[in-house]
Amino acid sequence: MKSLYLTFHVYLAFARKSFQKQMQYRVANLAGLTTNFFFLLVQVFVYIAFYKASTEPQPLSIDDIITYFVLCQASLMLMPLWGGREIADTIKNGSVALQLTKPVDFQTYWFVDECGRAYYYLFMRGLPTFLISNLFFTVTIPQQPSVLLAFAVSMVLAIFMSAAITITIFSTAFWTLDTTGISGIAASVITFFSGMLVPIALWPEWLAHIAGWLPFGGLIDIPFSIYLGKLAGIEIWIAIGKQTAWCLFFMGFGRVLLSRGFSRLVIQGG
Amino acid sequence: MIEVNDLSKDFKVYHHRKGFFGSFVNLFSRKHRIVQAVDKVSFTVARGEIVGYLGPNGAGKSTTIKMLTGILVPSSGSVTVNGYIPHRQRKENAKHIGVVFGQRSHLWFDLPVQESFELLQRIYRIPEAEYRQNVEVFEELLNLGDFFRTPVRQLSLGQRMRADIAAALLHNPDVLFLDEPTIGLDVVAKARIRQFIQRINTERQVTVVLTTHDLDDVEKLCKRVILIDNARLRFDGELTALRRLLSTERLLSVDYAEAYPDVSIPNADIVYQEGARVQYRFSPEEISAADLIGTILKKFRIVDVSIQEPDIEDLIKTVYEDNLTLERKLAEPLSPDI
Structure with a gap:
C-alpha cells in the first residue's frame, strides 16, 4: 500500500512538472488565447447567420449553440494530438532508449505528462476563454449541482481519453518514424467525429448513428451534452460508462503498442 | 560487480534499393544482412x-x-x-x-x-x-x-x-x-x-x-x-x-654542454638536431635506455637528458591500424621492463 502511494506520488510529481513546463510558454499561450477567441467569433456568427435564415425548429437553441462553441474553444487544447510531439520525437531520435535507464513505466509517465499539460490548459486557456466569452455572449451555466458534477466527471474522462489517444497515435513512431501522416488523418477524424466542427445533435440521423459507435464523441459531444442538459438520468450514466470503456480501450491498446515498440527497440536497436 | x-549482439541491416523504383520494391521485399556489433x-x-x-x-x-x-x-x-x-x-x-x-x-x-x-x-x-x-x-x-x-x-x-x-x-x-x-x-x-x-x-x-x-x-x-x-x-x-606491449620506440632528448659536430650514436637515429639539443629515436629491444645514455656519456658532456614514452594516442592508433601487431605481441610473453 505504501509503495502504491509512493508510486502515485512520483507520477503526481510528473504531472505537476508538466504543468510547470507549460508555464514557460506564457506568451505563446496568450497568443493562443487570442486565436481561440477569434475562431469562436467566426463560428458563432456563422451559426447566428444560419439560424436567422432558417424558420424550422432546431434541436439546439441559438444560446445552446453559442455555449457549445464557447466550451469547444475553451477545451480545444485538451483534445488529442496538441501535446505528445515529445513522445514521437524521443522515439524518433532514439533518446527513448536512454529513458529505459530510469526505473519508470513509460505509458504511465507519458500519460500523467499529458494530463499535467491538459490541466494547465484547462486553467490557463480554458477558463480565460470561458470568462472572456461571457462578456460578449450569453453563455448558459447549469443550475443543478448534479449536472455540474456529472459534467466535471465527464470532462476528466475526456482528458484521460485524449491523453490515451495521443500516446497511442504517437507511439506508432516506433514503426513509421514520421507521424505527420497518421496524426494528420487522426486529427481530422477526431475533429469531425467528436462534434467539434458541427454539434452531433445537428447531424443527419444516419451519420449521428455512426458517431455513436465511435469513441470520439466522448471528447466533446458527451461532456457538453451533459453540460447543456441534453442528457438526463440514466442517459448520463450510460454516456459516462461509454467514455470509461473507450478510455480503458485506448489505454490497453496503447500499452500493447508501446510494449511491442520497446521490444522491437531492445532487439533491433531502433 | x-x-x-x-x-554478442547482431543487428539486421536492411538493404535499401536505390531510386524511385527501388524504394517501391523496398516496400515489398527487403533484403537484410546480419552485422555483428559485439x-x-x-x-x-x-x-x-x-x-x-x-x-x-x-x-x-x-x-x-x-x-x-x-x-x-x-x-x-x-x-x-x-x-x-x-x-x-x-x-x-x-x-x-x-x-x-x-x-x-x-x-x-x-x-x-x-x-x-x-x-x-x-x-x-x-x-x-x-x-x-x-x-x-x-x-x-x-x-x-x-x-x-x-x-x-x-x-x-x-x-x-x-x-x-x-x-x-x-x-x-x-x-x-x-x-x-x-x-x-x-x-x-x-x-x-x-x-x-x-x-x-x-x-x-x-x-x-x-x-x-x-x-x-x-x-x-x-x-x-x-x-x-x-x-x-x-x-x-x-x-x-x-x-609496454606496444612501445617499440622511445625518444631520448639530450642537451649537450656544447654543440658537437658529430653526435651520432650506434643503434639510435637522430630525429632532430638544433644547436646543442639533439633528439634520438631508439628501440628498447636493440639498446636499453641505460646503455644508450652510458654510450653518450662516454663520448660527450651533457647538461640534461629526458626519455619520452609514446603517448597512448599513438599506441591505440597502432592497435587500430594494425591488429596483427598486437595479436602477435599478445602471443609473446611480456619482455622485462628496462
Missing part, C-alpha cells in the same frame, strides 16, 4: 574499479554499454551487473546504476536543473537527507550553484554535462556508466569532470565504466583499459602493460 561472458566479448569488473572501454567508432562500445544498462537485449552470452540481468530486470538494474551519455541529456529540457533533480529524487525514491547531502556535495564539487535554477535548454554544453553527471549520481548508484562524458568540452571543463569522477570513485567506491575518444581521460582516470575493435575484444589489462 560486472560480469560479461561471451556477449562478438563474444568477456570481461569482469570489480567493485571500485575505473575501466576505460576503448575502441574506434563503430567498434561496438556503445552497443556493449547499452547491453549493460538494459537498453539492448543481447543476441547471445550473458551479462550481470550487480547480480541483476539488465535486460530482464530493467527497473531493478536501473535503480543501482547511473548512466551518462555525452551526446544526450537525461534532464528535462524545459525544467530548471533543480526541478529535474527533484523529479529524480522521486523516481529513485531517494530519502530526503541523502538527497540534500548529495546535492550539497555535487553543487560544491561541480559548481552547479551558478546555474542550478536555469532551465536545461539554456545551459552551455559544459554546464549541462556537469548537471547530467550529478543527476546520474544522485541515487548513489554502485556503477556509473559514462559514454563519452567529455565530448566537445574545453580543457578546463574536462579537467573538472575528471577530478570529480576520480573523487566519486575513491570516496564512494563507485565502479566506473568509461568510453571515450579522449585519451587524456584514459591517462588521468583509468588504470585498466579494455580495447575493442571490429566487435572483438583486443586487449584487457593495465594501461602500463598496453604501453
